[in-house]
Amino acid sequence: MSSATTLKGFKRDGRIVIVGASLAGLRAAEALRDEGFTGSLTMIGDELGEPYDRPPLSKQVLTGWVPAEGTTLPRRRDIDAEWLLGVPADHLDLATNHVRLADGRRIPFDRMLISTGVRARPWFVEAEAALDGVFVVRTREDADGLRRAMAAGPSRVLVIGAGFTGSEIASICRERGIPVTVAELAPAPLVGGLGAMIGEVAADMQRAHGVDLRCGVKVTRLEGDAQGRFRRAHFSDGSTVDADVAVVALGGIRNTEWLRDSGLAVGVWGVACDSGCRAFDVNGLVTDDIFVAGDVARCPNPIYEYRFISLEHWANAVEQAEIAAHNMVSTQADRWPHLSIPTFWSIQFGVNIKSVGVPTYADEVVVTQGSVPDHRFVAAYGYQGRVTAAVSFNNAKWLDHYRQLIETAAPFPPSCPTPDQPADAKPVPVDFPGPTLLAQGATVVVTGHDPGERRVTAMRQHR
Amino acid sequence: MTTTETPDILPRILDYSSRADPYPLYAELRRTPVALQENGSYVISTYRELTGVLHDPRLSSDVRNLSRPMPGAADRAAPAFINLDPPEHDRLRRMAMRHFGPPHTPGLVAGMEGELTAVVSGLIDDFADRERIDIVDDFAYPFPVTVICHLLGVPREDESRFHVWVNHIIDAINYNPSTDPQEKLTNGMQATQDLRQYLGGLLDQRHGRPGDDLLTRLANDDGPEGRMTDDEIVSTANLLLIAGHETTVNLITNGMLTLLRHPEVLQRLRTEPDLVVPLVEELLRYEPPVHIIPWRAAYSDITVADTVIPQGSQIMLMLASGSRDPARFDDPDRFDPDRQDNQHLGFGSGIHLCFGGPLARLETQIALNALARRLNRPSLIADPPPYRPSPVLRGPIHLHIEQS
The missing domain is CATH 3.30.390.30 (FAD/NAD-linked reductase, C-terminal dimerisation domain)
Structure with a gap:
């Protein structure tokens, strides 16, 4: 799709599929229509219902100020799309340009945007994660469940992980007068994101608000009663905490498994793309028709020595989606780089x-x-x-x-x-607790000898 | 982007003869984004540079940081938060905001809609069947004054007293020792004292009394940061009283003037009342009530557009020029109520962003919608209309119109 006439035809009646119908997917769809794309637009999402906003889920929804169903994202414009919701995509075929859904349907496209985002990292022991009273917070349903559990007047809430989400949830507990214990492996809250000095400030804030903050410990076991209700947590230092609710706030897992055999450059760190949001294939060559935006994208940032950076920030999802959309309907010469300086916010204590x-x-x-x-x-x-x-x-x-x-x-x-x-x-x-992204195991092996033959093959990830 | 001396443009802007249309001079001024004046002050006139310094922590609002003291500065009473830096600015503004807006008083401005609509209707009822109307005296002045008096808890019937003081204070804002009579300054200083004394008298009666007005609430505040001193309350009330009635009058009047100059927009507003929301934003860009922040101080050396502004220098911010900067706004001299991406400087930017902005917006939206609906084929009698003296708070002193 290099010539201007082909592009014109594509803008008029091409087919674009967006996989991942949350913030980045919706904003990209709106931007595509703003850019004059009049072809067919298909939105694929694993969650049922309208795209919604996630930041309030660990804040206003938990206080009960905003109902979980009140977080639907405002629409900037009509996008005239076909919505395929409730079934995840499970395969991408680049040879024929098809997305396959988990129910077997195959959706053809000319260009595609990957915006499948991140899901909450679950508690590592499945049986313990299944106990009544154990929550993660990523979806509307998660937040609504946790809100109801908080409203039931728990004797104590245990928050596992003192990153931004965990700290926000601990803050809501205190606001609602619920005793809360926060367990964090690092020496202080927020250390992973903001370093040791700010971490100390965050620890002060938590303690001043009556949080039972325990740093440098790991939660080793979640214990339930005969009815399968969470009752007690065991810590690596041998201590225990009795609580009715445990919130697992250990970050997210990027939703890339469905792309494992796609031939794209994917891994636990996301889908690699150039600063114009075009996905790299497994060899590190840039593709023409596959674009990436939002939490799942891993994009080089010229300001930071061209290092590949993934950001799970609201504003980044919006800005990157708009860049991706623009580039999807532009010629090479008119493409924009995603260069905005990242921002994020949190409200706690x-x-x-x-x-x-x-x-x-x-x-x-x-x-x-x-x-x-x-x-x-x-x-x-x-x-x-x-x-x-x-x-x-x-x-x-x-x-x-x-x-x-x-x-x-x-x-x-x-x-x-x-x-x-x-x-x-x-x-x-600044003192971060070790490199944030240590080697996570090899993702590829290289084969071939001649420059014309050398290729890499993705390795299966054991996760 | 180098500094050059532009000895004549600023004086021409400040000169009364430019009041009706300063915009071509702003365009000339923008050729030198940071312009050093003969008196050692710096004038900033381009959007990018203005927003840059407005967010620069080295830009001080406290006159005590000027190396050459401002005329009369030594005699000034406790400054209001508009003339202070953090942390004092933040503390006082926060304590005032507790009683005016989110997070502690989130519904106040929205809850005034009924009251504002009633005041507007009453004023229009009084002149609806007259052929000739002065939009300023009959409407745009009495409306916000009634509102701010009620909000603050200042008796409306005292208006004739403080109106004179406020006029003197406004005149003295841009006092220029080399061209203005000394009287302008002394009148302004005397008026400030008189107004403070008057507000202090009102405040004395509010301690320990119940009441919903701002003066009473500030006088009896029991917030986490305690209570402002009486001096601080008087400074705050003084600021809000002046700002609350010398700015909105210009926004409403400029709005009506602009609508009469764009009859197709006025016609649209009659049938599309929701248009008023983006329309008021465009007004804040196109014909804002505050044109200039006449002085700020460089707390330490500040580099703006490759020019080093030395510590202690006076800095003048030409906000209305920034909002007409073609480098930021497409076709900036066109009044376009449908304009997207309209991040104007009508309320300033940064920590001193207009405190009363939400109220001014709502007042102007209600006022312009009501005027559009109820005036019958209005037209201007004189274009341009006569202007107030101030180049800082700029607007017509009268806006005579005719209707059939």
Whole structure:
């Protein structure tokens, strides 16, 4: 589809299939219509019902302020699509350009967008995960179930994992007056995303709000009673906690299994694509007709030395979907790169936490504005002397400035004095708990000798 | 993007003769995004540079950070949060917002819709069958004044007293020692004192009394951060009273003027009342009530568009110019109520983003819809109309129209 006339024909009556009908899929569909695509559009999603918004599921839905069914995503425009919902895609055939659904239906396409996202990582022992009172939070149904369990007045909630979702849920428990224990393997909450210094602040916040925070421990077993109800958790330090509800908040698993034999570059880290959202095949060659967006995409970011980065952020899903949609209906010369600076936010313990850039891409962090003890401040992250990210606690309005610093590769630490100087403005090591993505096992093997013959073959992942 | 001296453009903008149409001069000014003036101040006029500095923590709102003191600054009373930096700004604004908007008072502005509609209807009833109307005196001025008085708990019948003070205060905002009579400044300072004294008198009566108005709620606040001092409450009320009635009047009047200049849009509004929402946003871009933030201070050296603004310099922000910057808005001099991607600077940006913006929006939406519906074939008597003196809070002093 290289020539302009072919593209024109494709825009008029081509076939686009979007696999994954959540935020990224919906926004891409709307953008495709905005871009003037008038061909057929098929939305495939494993969940029944309209696309909905997930951030409220660990916040306003759990307080009961917003009903789970009240999170339907607003529509920006009519997309005139055929919706195939409730059945997941289970295979992609690139030789014939078909998606196969789990019920055997085969859906042909000219171009496809993969936006299958992430699912919650379940508790590792299936029988324990099945106990009444054990939850993950990813879908509407998950959130509604947890809300009802919270409303039933549990004696205690155990949250396993103190990342953003786990910390938000712990915050809601305290807001509702429910005793809560948080178990985290790292030395503090949020450490994996924001480093040790911010982790300490998060730990202070949790304890000040009455959370029984236990760091550096692992939950080894979830124990149920005769009726199959969760009752007690056992920890690696030999201690136990009695609780009626356990929330497993151990992050997500990217939904790529269905692409395992597709010939695309997929793995536990997602689907690799170029900055224009075109998927790479298993050899690392860019494909023409397969695009990727949202949580499942793994895309090189020129700002961060072209490293491949996957982001599970709301805004990234929207922005990347719009780039993908544009590129799906544009010629090579008109394609756009996905270059926006990542942002995310969280609300917990009465504090709005917001960030720009990639905080894990840093070696040092420094508080630049405000007061850490008062939980209102901005901290800048730096990597080898330039600003790469910033995080704010109740100070989000300044982040635009830090976005500019990141975009202009401004020197770190930012040196200019501002009003509201923190007491101690010395950079400290950012201190993440080890490389976030250690080798996860090989994904391919290389075969062939001549340059014209050398190819890689995907290895089965044992997960 | 280099700094050059542009000795004549800013004085021409400030000169009263440019009041009806400063936009061509803004276009000239934008050729130098950061322009050093003869008096050592810097004028910023392009969208990108304006939004950059508005989010720059080194841009101070506190006059005490100017290396050359502002005229009369030493005599000023406790500054309101508009003239403060964090953390004081944040604390005072937060304490005021507790009683005005989310998260603690989320429904207040939306809940005023009935009251606003009633005030608007009453005002229009009074002139509906007249042939000649002054949109300013008959409508756009009394409407927001009634609203802000009620909200603050200031007796409406005192309006004639504080109206004079407010006028003097507004005049003194852009006092220029080299061209303006000293009287302009002393009148402004005296008026500030008088208004503070008046508000202080009202506040004295509110302590320990029940009531829903802002003064009473601030006087009896029991929030987590305690209560503002009486001085702080007076400064806050002073700010809200002035801002609440010297800005919306211009937005509504500019709105009616713009609609009369675009009769096809006025006609559409009669049949599409929902159009008023994007229309008011476009007005905030195209004919905003606040054109200039006349001074901010460089807390430390700030680099903007390759120009280093030295610590202590005065910085003037030409917001209305930024909202007409062709580098940011397509066809910026066209009034287009259907405009998408309209991130105007009508309410500023950053931590000082207009406190009363949500109320101003709702007031203007209700006002313009009611005028569009109830005026019968209105037309302008004079175009351009006569303007108020201020280049900062810019708008017509009268807007005479005829209807049949």
